[in-house]
Amino acid sequence: MANHRRAPRLPEIEPKGIDRRYFLGFLIAAPTLAVAAQVGGAVLEPAKASAAIPSLPQPEDIFDLGDLQNLAALPTSGLISVRVNADGTASFAVHRAEVGQGMTTAVAMMIAEELDLPLNKVKVTLADARPELLLNQLTGGSNSMRSIYTPVRTAAALARQQLVATAASQWKVPASELRTSNGMVTHSSGKKASYGSLTKAAAVTKTVSVSTQLKKVSEFKILGTAQNRIDAREAVMGAKKFTLDYEVPNAKPAMVRRPPTINGTVKSVANAAAVKAMPGITDVATITHGVAVRGETFGQCIDALNALEVTWGSGTVDNESDATVLKKLKAAQLPLLVPGLLTKSVDAEFTFAFASNSPLEPGTAIADVRSDRAEIWSCLKVPIVAQQEIAASLGLPASAVKVHVTQGGGSFGRHLFHDTASEAAEISKKMGKPVKLMWSRTDDFRQGRTHPMCVTRVRATYALGNVISFEQRHTSVQTDFSHGLGEMITATAAKLPVGGNLSFAETIFLLSQSSPYNFGVTTQLLNEIPLKFNTGSMRNIYSPNVVTAEELVVDQLAAKMGKDPVQFRREFLKDARIRAVLDKAVEVGEWGKAMPAGTAQGIAVHSEYRGAVVALVEIDCRPETVNRKITDAVTGPRVTKALIVVDPGFAINPRGLEAQMIGGMNDGIAMCLTSSLHMKNGIPLEGSWDNYFYTRQWNTPSDMQVVVMPNTSDSPSGAGELGVAPSFAATACAYARATGKMPTSFPINHGTLSFEPYPLEPSTPPSPTNGLDTEI
Amino acid sequence: MPSHTFKLNGKMVSVEVADDVRLLWVLRDMLGVTGPKYGCGLNVCKACTSHINGKAFNPCSVPVSKIKPTDEVTTIEGLPATVGKDLHPMQEAWLDLDVVQCGYCQPGQIMAAVAKVRQAKAAGREIVDADLDEIRNICRCGTYSRIREAIKAGAKNM
Numbered sequence: 001m002a003n004h005r006r007a008p009r010l011p012e013i014e015p016k017g018i019d020r021r022y023f024l025g026f027l028i029a030a031p032t033l034a035v036a037a038q039v040g041g042a043v044l045e046p047a048k049a050s051a052a053i054p055s056l057p058q059p060e061d062i063f064d065l066g067d068l069q070n071l072a073a074l075p076t077s078g079l080i081s082v083r084v085n086a087d088g089t090a091s092f093a094v095h096r097a098e099v100g101q102g103m104t105t106a107v108a109m110m111i112a113e114e115l116d117l118p119l120n121k122v123k124v125t126l127a128d129a130r131p132e133l134l135l136n137q138l139t140g141g142s143n144s145m146r147s148i149y150t151p152v153r154t155a156a157a158l159a160r161q162q163l164v165a166t167a168a169s170q171w172k173v174p175a176s177e178l179r180t181s182n183g184m185v186t187h188s189s190g191k192k193a194s195y196g197s198l199t200k201a202a203a204v205t206k207t208v209s210v211s212t213q214l215k216k217v218s219e220f221k222i223l224g225t226a227q228n229r230i231d232a233r234e235a236v237m238g239a240k241k242f243t244l245d246y247e248v249p250n251a252k253p254a255m256v257r258r259p260p261t262i263n264g265t266v267k268s269v270a271n272a273a274a275v276k277a278m279p280g281i282t283d284v285a286t287i288t289h290g291v292a293v294r295g296e297t298f299g300q301c302i303d304a305l306n307a308l309e310v311t312w313g314s315g316t317v318d319n320e321s322d323a324t325v326l327k328k329l330k331a332a333q334l335p336l337l338v339p340g341l342l343t344k345s346v347d348a349e350f351t352f353a354f355a356s357n358s359p360l361e362p363g364t365a366i367a368d369v370r371s372d373r374a375e376i377w378s379c380l381k382v383p384i385v386a387q388q389e390i391a392a393s394l395g396l397p398a399s400a401v402k403v404h405v406t407q408g409g410g411s412f413g414r415h416l417f418h419d420t421a422s423e424a425a426e427i428s429k430k431m432g433k434p435v436k437l438m439w440s441r442t443d444d445f446r447q448g449r450t451h452p453m454c455v456t457r458v459r460a461t462y463a464l465g466n467v468i469s470f471e472q473r474h475t476s477v478q479t480d481f482s483h484g485l486g487e488m489i490t491a492t493a494a495k496l497p498v499g500g501n502l503s504f505a506e507t508i509f510l511l512s513q514s515s516p517y518n519f520g521v522t523t524q525l526l527n528e529i530p531l532k533f534n535t536g537s538m539r540n541i542y543s544p545n546v547v548t549a550e551e552l553v554v555d556q557l558a559a560k561m562g563k564d565p566v567q568f569r570r571e572f573l574k575d576a577r578i579r580a581v582l583d584k585a586v587e588v589g590e591w592g593k594a595m596p597a598g599t600a601q602g603i604a605v606h607s608e609y610r611g612a613v614v615a616l617v618e619i620d621c622r623p624e625t626v627n628r629k630i631t632d633a634v635t636g637p638r639v640t641k642a643l644i645v646v647d648p649g650f651a652i653n654p655r656g657l658e659a660q661m662i663g664g665m666n667d668g669i670a671m672c673l674t675s676s677l678h679m680k681n682g683i684p685l686e687g688s689w690d691n692y693f694y695t696r697q698w699n700t701p702s703d704m705q706v707v708v709m710p711n712t713s714d715s716p717s718g719a720g721e722l723g724v725a726p727s728f729a730a731t732a733c734a735y736a737r738a739t740g741k742m743p744t745s746f747p748i749n750h751g752t753l754s755f756e757p758y759p760l761e762p763s764t765p766p767s768p769t770n771g772l773d774t775e776i
Numbered sequence: 777m778p779s780h781t782f783k784l785n786g787k788m789v790s791v792e793v794a795d796d797v798r799l800l801w802v803l804r805d806m807l808g809v810t811g812p813k814y815g816c817g818l819n820v821c822k823a824c825t826s827h828i829n830g831k832a833f834n835p836c837s838v839p840v841s842k843i844k845p846t847d848e849v850t851t852i853e854g855l856p857a858t859v860g861k862d863l864h865p866m867q868e869a870w871l872d873l874d875v876v877q878c879g880y881c882q883p884g885q886i887m888a889a890v891a892k893v894r895q896a897k898a899a900g901r902e903i904v905d906a907d908l909d910e911i912r913n914i915c916r917c918g919t920y921s922r923i924r925e926a927i928k929a930g931a932k933n934m
Contacts, residue, residue: 099878100877100878100879100880100917101877102877228871228874229874229876229877231876231879232870232871232874232875232876232879233871234879235876235879235882235883236852236863236867236870236871236875236876236879236882236883236886237811237852237853237856237863237867238810238811238812238851238852238853238883239811239853240879241810242813242880244804244810244814245810247808253801253805279794280793280794280797296793296805296806297793297797297801297802297804297805297806298801298804298805298814299797299798299800299801299802299805300794300797300801302817303796358916359878359880359916360813360815360821360823360878360880360881360914360915360916360917361813361815361878361880362814362815407878408878409813409878409879409880409881410877410878410880410916410917412916438814440817441815441816441817441818441821630909630910632820655874656874659874659877659917659919659922662918662919662920662921662922663877663917663918663919664918665918666918666920667918688816688818688820688821689815689816689820689821689914690818690820694914694916695918695920696912696914696920697908697909697910697911697912697913697920697923697924698909698910700918700920700921700924701921702905702908702921702924704920704921764817765818767798767817767818767819767836767837768818768819768837769796769798769837769838769839769842770819770837771819771833771834771835771836771837771838772828772833772838772842775831775832776822776825776832776833776834776888776891776912
């Protein structure tokens with residue numbers, strides 16, 4: 001594994017001397033210019049490890065989850081293609097999902113840059129499931145920018161080169177005398193031609209291999225500049241299309257009455273015929289985990305769900321509640337090995353409740369299943385796996401199932417799974433008609449995916465001004481990784497530096513977690529308990545929990561060793577890059593300023609996805625703030641001011657990066673203070689947004705600032721998830737300092753049930769009728 | 777089947793549907809007006825926020841029979857026309873500040889923002905942080921701080 005080792009935390013910089021090397025690609029036979037990129041192994045070529053450091057590198061230091069995905073993406077990256085159209089636009093169907101993270105905008109910027117085309121002339125759509133892309137069509141792990149940055153730019157650069165060659169040939173001048181800008185090729189003689197006018201001549205009749213060079217960072221005009229989202233105008237006009245907004249002939253609304261426990265089954269339905277006769281209802285069908293209805297409107301479907309009389313079979317976790325799960329987690333903890341005999345120690349244990357991915361758009365999918373073929377529309381981060389599994393369940397070859405990827409109204413990990421698309425296919429097949437399936441909000445909270453409950457135990461020992469050991473044992477209800485990342489690991493297993501017979505989850509844990517501190521003997525291990533909840537990777541997976549525990553312990557260590565939290569971190573941080581981010585946060589956030597009693601600052605550092613980030617928040621825990629009253633709302637402590645400083649390597653779009661950090665902060669605040677699922681007798685009690693308290697306007701900081709550090713690399717790090725862990729940790733540290741007591745159970749309000757739960761049946765509550773009674 | 781007539785985005789519309797079907801589904805499933813989104817159907821998330829006679833409301837929680845023929849319903853699609861432009865000043869502020877992430881909640885956020893500013897102006901005062909704290913619309917992407925900036929900016933041009 002030594003050949004994959006490199007100095008920890010260094011950004012993925014293309015080694016000097018090769019940044020102007022040639023990248024290979026193809027001109028593809030097509031009516032207008034089409035170019036496909038292929039990339040060699042150099043993207044992954046690791047720099048050699050250098051300085052010895054007191055803590056041995058942990059696996060994430062030398063090879064992280066994004067590297068794994070890059071490696072998996074490599075053999076097929078060459079198949080992505082950019083097309084130049086006769087109207088002068090360029091189009092590209094990107095093999096990733098857009099769920100708000102700004103991926104399409106960043107990709108359009110890459111193409112505009114290398115093609116010298118205005119950004120608004122680049123049309124980016126989402127590719128259908130493409131089985132030939134194998135492992136390269138998975139959106140997750142904050143990896144998209146890292147793995148497609150070079151291939152997409154290569155394709156665009158090849159297109160520009162071919163347009164120039166075409167003009168040179170037509171004008172009988174050397175290509176080196178031609179310039180491109182703004183979608184035009186020009187010559188000093190005054191000759192000029194638009195890309196649109198050249199594209200047919202530039203096209204080839206036989207696919208050929210070609211090579212090109214990429215622009216240097218110093219030549220960039222678009223990449224690295226702040227750009228607004230390319231879909232913003234559609235979104236603010238209400239014209240951006242999500243799954244339910246598509247019109248597919250005869251695909252009528254469908255919903256499902258669901259069991260009162262997770263993954264329950266249907267024993268019998270007493271009144272299917274009567275429900276089918278209700279106004280607007282066309283079909284009723286029993287499916288694996290409920291009873292589906294189809295009708296003219298979703299409103300009538302909700303009425304029909306409520307009217308169904310169903311007898312239910314048991315689910316997969318009927319006897320489990322928060323307390324029973326916690327007991328099992330504590331019993332499964334791996335031992336800590338370093339005894340605290342000769343040294344002083346900090347021992348701490350933290351509990352994190354179940355949480356919900358809960359994108360605002362609930363699960364939605366359109367399915368049109370026929371006897372010999374099927375067509376699916378849904379927001380899918382792993383569409384190939386969806387296609388394969390849906391085809392298998394329908395008894396069709398994968399080639400007979402067309403899977404379209406739609407834009408998602410958020411994901412936060414939810415759309416790694418295709419549960420909704422599979423269910424829509426099952427319903428369409430049973431009813432013999434196209435359906436537009438929507439999970440209700442309550443369905444999504446109660447039967448959707450969860451971030452599993454976990455317990456993390458930390459022991460740190462110290463003596464003579466040094467931290468001697470840092471051990472962390474993370475114990476979690478198992479996380480479901482059956483969405484394709486597992487296959488990716490299997491395909492690349494031999495190349496991983498983790499070795500042994502680790503499970504998918506253990507591998508991902510080791511590839512995503514590592515302490516940024518020189519704490520001597522450092523071990524962070526995961527153990528899982530095999531309870532059959534519907535779990536999955538929530539934004540930033542393990543890090544929000546692991547890092548929050550670590551940073552709280554760091555503050556304890558600092559206090560015990562008589563040091564300021566920032567000074568302590570500066571001394572023990574391994575990497576200069578993180579230290580620079582910390583220093584900037586301290587300066588901008590005025591660390592250490594005088595604060596009134598009951599309020600405090602908190603700071604936390606994090607490094608992942610080859611990025612470095614620090615969050616600094618100010619929290620108000622004074623009674624008049626904590627006890628402020630808002631109808632049907634949890635108030636509690638308020639983060640009044642928040643700062644995130646981020647070093648993303650190379651910031652493709654600083655404005656989009658800032659947006660991801662702001663979102664990460666609101667996620668972190670929610671996970672620390674207010675949002676969780678209360679599991680009781682096999683199901684969460686939460687059923688709406690006034691039960692599951694994601695951050696709202698009354699809890700968000702009115703002062704939110706993001707600082708993007710100057711580029712430290714030529715390559716982007718992952719950014720979509722990077723802000724969550726440090727925001728959670730900083731909020732927890734601030735809370736501990738404001739109240740004088742380190743919190744050990746999250747979110748801090750989990751012990752109090754702050755709402756009256758909706759009944760378990762019917763599974764979707766009827767909609768209110770009093771919406772005009774009070775002005776909002 | 778009962779018939780229901782009202783003014784929608786400047787035009788009179790008529791639909792035949794049972795009285796108790798909530799207006800959101802009449803708009804989305806019958807009239808093809810898909811700007812208002814479903815996020816809960818419980819009058820909580822506010823993703824469907826639209827205006828009735830200029831004031832914010834949530835069509836997921838209003839039976840269509842409660843809409844009178846004299847009522848004027850405005851969804852995000854009809855907002856620009858209320859100022860006779862391609863974009864309402866609040867939408868322009870949203871673009872200037874690049875508020876949107878996934879975009880699912882944003883039509884409702886903009887409609888709520890416009891109503892909030894109108895309320896403040898009717899009371900003869902500027903929008904302040906306390907007003908913004910009252911907005912209940914969920915944004916699961918967490919764009920709240922940019923929403924706050926955009927409302928203050930948009931209010932200046934309303």
